[in-house]
Amino acid sequence: MSDERLDVRKTYKLLINGAFPRSESGRSYEVTSEAGEFLANAAQGSRKDLRDAVVAARGAQAKWWASSAYNRGQVIYRLAEMAESRRAELAEHVALAEGISTKKAERVVGRAIDRMVWYAGWTDKIAQVFGGANPVAGPFFNFSLPTPSGVVGVIASQDSSLEAFVDAVLAPIAAGNTVVAIASERRPTPAVLLGEMTATSDFPAGVLNIVTGFTAELASTLATHEDVDGIDLAGVDTDAADELSAAGAASIKRVFRPRDIDTASSTRRLRAFLETSTVWHTIGQ
Amino acid sequence: MTDNTVANSNLGSLEYDPAPESASIARIKTSYGLFIDGSFTEPSANEQFVTLNPATEQVLATVAQASTSDVDRAVAAARHAYETVWSKTTGAERSKYLFRIARLIQERARELAVVETLDNGKPIRESRDIDIPLAAAHFFYYAGWADKLDHAGFGVNPQPIGVAGQIIPWNFPLLMAAWKLAPALAAGNTCVLKPAETTPLSALLLAEILQQAELPPGVVNILTGDGATGAALVDHPGVDKIAFTGSTDVGRLIQSRVAASQKRLTLELGGKGANIVFEDAPIDEMIEGVIDGIFFNQGHVCCAGSRLLVQESIADEVLRRLVRRVEQLRVGDPMDKNTDVGAINSAAQLARITELTAIGEQEGATRYSSSCELPEKGYWFAPTIFADVSQSHRIARDEIFGPVLSVLTFRTPDEAVAKANNTNYGLACGVWSEKGSRTLWVAQRLRAGVIWANTYNRFDPTSPFGGVRESGFGREGGRHGLEAYLNV
Amino acid sequence: MSTAPLRLISREDHGVKIPPSNTLEAVASETQLRAILGSLSGVDAVGVEGRAAKLATRSIKKSTKLRAIDLAISMVDLTTLEGADTPGRVSSLCAKALRPDPRDLTVPSVAAVCVYPDLVAHARSIVAVSGVNVASVATAFPSGRASLNVKLLDVREAVSAGADEIDMVIDRGAFLAGRLGQVFDEIVAVKDACGDAHLKVILETGELVTYDNVRRASWLAMLGGADFIKTSTGKVSVNATPPVALVMLEAVRDFAETSGRVVGVKVAGGIRTTKDAMKYLVLVNETAGSTWLSPDLFRFGASSLLNDLLMQRLKQHRGAYVRPDEFSGD
Secondary structure (H helix, E strand, C coil): CCCCCCCCCCCCCCEECCECCCCCCCCEEEEECCCCCEEEEEECCCHHHHHHHHHHHHHHHHHHHHCCHHHHHHHHHHHHHHHHHCHHHHHHHHHHHHCCCHHHHHHHHHHHHHHHHHHHCCCCCHHHHHCEECCCCCCEEEEEEEEECCEEEEECCCCCCCHHHHHHHHHHHHCCCEEEEECCCCCCHHHHHHHHHHHCCCCCCCCEEEECCCHHHHHHHHHHCCCCCEEECCCCCHHHHHHHHHHHHHHCCEEECCCCCCCCCCCHHHHHCEEEEEEEEECCC | CCCCCHHHCCCCCCCCCCCECCCHHHCCCCECCEEECCEEECCCCCCEEEEEECCCCEEEEEEECCCHHHHHHHHHHHHHHHHHCHHHCCHHHHHHHHHHHHHHHHHCHHHHHHHHHHHHCCCHHHHHHHHHHHHHHHHHHHHHHHCCHHHCCCCCCCCECCEEEEECCCCCHHHHHHHHHHHHHHHCCEEEEECCCCCCHHHHHHHHHHHHCCCCCCCEEECCCCHHHHHHHHHCCCCCEEEEECCHHHHHHHHHHHCCCCCEEEEECCCCCEEEECCCCCHHHHHHHHHHHHHHHHHCCCCCCCEEEEEHHHHHHHHHHHHHHHHCCCECCCCECCCCECCCCCHHHHHHHHHHHHHHHHCCCEEEECCCCCCCCCCCCCCEEEECCCCCCHHHHCCCCCCEEEEEEECCHHHHHHHHHCCCCCCEEEEECCCHHHHHHHHHHCCCCEEEECCCCCCCCCCCECCCHHHEECCECCHHHHHHHECC | CCCCCCCCCCCCCCCCCCCCCCCHHHHHHHHHHHHHHHCCCCCCHHHHHHHHHHHCCCCCCHHHHHHHHHHHHHCEEEECCCCCCCHHHHHHHHHHHHCCCCCCCCCCCCCEEEECHHHHHHHHHHHCCCCCEEEEECCCCCCCCCCHHHHHHHHHHHHHCCCCEEEEECCHHHHHCCCHHHHHHHHHHHHHHHCCCEEEEECCHHHHCCHHHHHHHHHHHHHCCCCEEECCCCCCCCCCCHHHHHHHHHHHHHHHHHHCCCCEEEEECCCCCHHHHHHHHHHHHHCCCHHHCCCCCEEEEECCHHHHHHHHHHHHHHCCCCCHHHCCCC
16 A cells, blocks of 8 residues: 555636636647646637637726836746746756756746846836937937737747747737737647746736647637737747738738847847827927 | 714724834844944944944943044055955856845834934934835845946946045934945945944944855945044045045045045035925825925934925915924824834934024014923923024025924915025025926026935935035946945 | 806806707806816816825824724715615615714714615615715716706706705706806706705716816816715726816815805715725815815715725724624625
8 A cells, every 4th residue: 555645736717807717719739748748737828718818908908007117127036936936846847848957947947037026127127228218309208108009919938848938929018019829839838837926926817828739720710810019920930920920911010020039138028019109399488 | 864873873983092013123232333344343432332222222232432543444444345355256246246235124124213213312214114115125236336437437348446535424224324335335435434324233233244245355444423523534654545425524524634635525414405386286196295304204314394485375274284284293103113203313303493492582583392291201392383484584595404394485486496505505406387488497507416306305326415515526326326435 | 267256157046947058148158167177277187186195194083983994984975875675775775874873872963864765765665864865866876968858857857856965967068069168057957956955966077087177077066056976986997086177176175265155066986995084084174174074075885885984983992903894795
């Protein structure tokens, strides 16, 4: 008779509007580790799940932007706190998903958390770095304010299950957007974990929504959805990205595609989903 | 209206019962040493002085007087930490230290607020709702710069200056410490900080917080002491940068002393802020703003709106409302949650306020002082308004640094601007009008580092603060606040 | 602003016949009205909200709190305004109004019960001449969308049924469309129809939206003869808020100074807890002043607030938190 205790297995669900539902389609798909071990029956998200997620993201966006930059920074920093306290669990998931050693996975997690801290500290600097007063030739006070595009769809990297995911979702969120993210198809579990952590980080419902499933099935729904203002195409290959970009043109989407110049210090992802609003006010007695 | 029942009798007023905050959380020690190289240490010359609660004149604790050799030790520790540890610490790591400190301030907020009120005399409501939250926020803000200095607008990979000597005043002790330490550390400098001699306690509590945050020893050193300690720090050849907040007189001294050295310098000095009220000001909010502008923090604010420049057409009405409002200010026990105006920080400051106020009367201004009862013990001054003040009066020109408002009038926007600028100071001004174009027109012409429109005394870590002309140079807060601590 | 006592329209007759809007007299009045309302100072939203928030930090404890709770109880207009109201419901309400806590006769009775006009007679039969007033909503409450004739008939019926107080609604549509003279004239007409009954004018501040509008509507109502100005019907999504109350308290204070007439303020809708009530009393105390700390000049339009006041009162005496079921549900 074995002394080993039977473990309680985890269900990996979607994150939509602050709640964790299964796919409305009822479907799931098998996620295995890089080595082929069964990891989870992840939800196989549908177009309708994406639609619901976009509604949630849109519903949350005005309030997210209306909260202070300080508050947004606090929320993102709290996510870093949560992730730090669950570092071991995250590392284990990354190791299994990506087929790397625990040590390497721990370094990945460390970098991902530092990236969360990076973005936490951006929220109250964006206006200063990307906005400013403009010395127009006339008696006007003129200033430019960066404002978020709105709802951003993220098709996350297929390979980098946590680090790139964090970067892709937190950049728009730090700038005041809300996000609907399609996690890596084969390596979704670290992203799902991160989603769970947002629930204990004072993230308002709908700010980050995560749908797992088959990228090919889901990508075009997100890329063509007219109530999505911007799209990050990191998780599809060049041909698919070309197609999706073209599809997004119908609603003049802001499209972000990874480039070589995207170093750790780059602000391209931040700027990709920022608009600039310029105000003129007369000056006179 | 028919009579209501018996229980209605005697309900004509709402006198607030005392609502004291408990001081027991404070756990103030009997005595404190100097914080050098990560731990508390005895001063070399074994000299001490006491710090009092200005509301009661009771001794709170004994603190050390740092001598020149203590200053040597501290600067050496800061230099060593800079060369061997801090300059090798990445921005991301510095960022995380600062986030830790910010969180610890939030966690120990109540304790810090109580200590601040006991040591400074300001109402607990202000320490609790303004000083401590802003201090935490300042650390949060600069934490976020430490790992992104490339984006601060000073070029790629800007470098720190080295060891910063920082001298702060007694009016916002913890907040001023935050304003100095946070940007300096974010930029990669190490620090030797000297709090004011009448308000050392919150800085010493901050030292404990730095230990809890496991900030590497020597990165921040805190030396208590009086002007002599400050002078030793200013003169020390091992210090690369001096940051001073205090009176213009001392600022002049410091500037002359560092003139022949390579030291960088920023100064945040005094002011005689003009609160300009046009006839179309939103009247009730303006009254609050004028009152807050001068009586907040007992008027111990460099950017206080100590001159009211009111458009002549509404001057009588405004004065009437101000006098009525002043009577409603609750002056008394700073530890009472309902107190609006607390104690004057020291006997010396009280003497100065009293002297200048007497001069105001002699100069012929009309004095209105609150009829509030003042406690027997402690340092107290009733909120006071002087009407019929002229530009040439000393109470229109000298910084009183107390709860005394001087009221002058103007007729046109031009005249308002001229009067507001007719001072060697240039720290802050207020403009009250519902006409945006006029507000902006006035703001453009005011010689001031901070201009508040339809509000007053608003501070935020993202918003640069500092003066022009004899109110000093350099800015604290915002992206601009990094400049003082970068070698750019 | 004029410092002379204000008397906008020197007309003798305030009967139903309002001159049509295209006559010279009405135009002149509307012009005068606009001039007065237009000369009122604007309200800075950030400033007024900041002041209300600061005053919300006042700590009301111990004997102050006990006195304030009793004061608040005596200021309650205990209200039921539902389509489903019946005489039975009104009977319960009135019983509670008279004796909020039957086991403790030191608890003051409330100021009034507030019901729809067709239940006034029934309410009157229960509260009789106890000192608890009968207030009736009227003028096609809550929307106010009916002809003036219908609205005045509504008022007269309530008054003859025994209402001591009438809570009318202003025509918000007319106000927002700029027909200030019409809004004014209706108030004057309703005040006349009230006879000896005391008139509260509901501004419906949630629909007026801006503080500038609240200030102007407050003055308009007071100039028209209101005995009380009231925030809300309680039937829309945004009802009384501390900053709105602050603006109205400033208005009654300033109006008293310029005209010599003292008008009361009623806050209604969304005030559920003792903590809320304390905030409002602090606002009254530190804005209009102690004169207004009386049921004659300040009221809470509420239903569930009463039980929370009773619970807090009992808690102060017992020293422990009490169960809601300690008190009757209605």
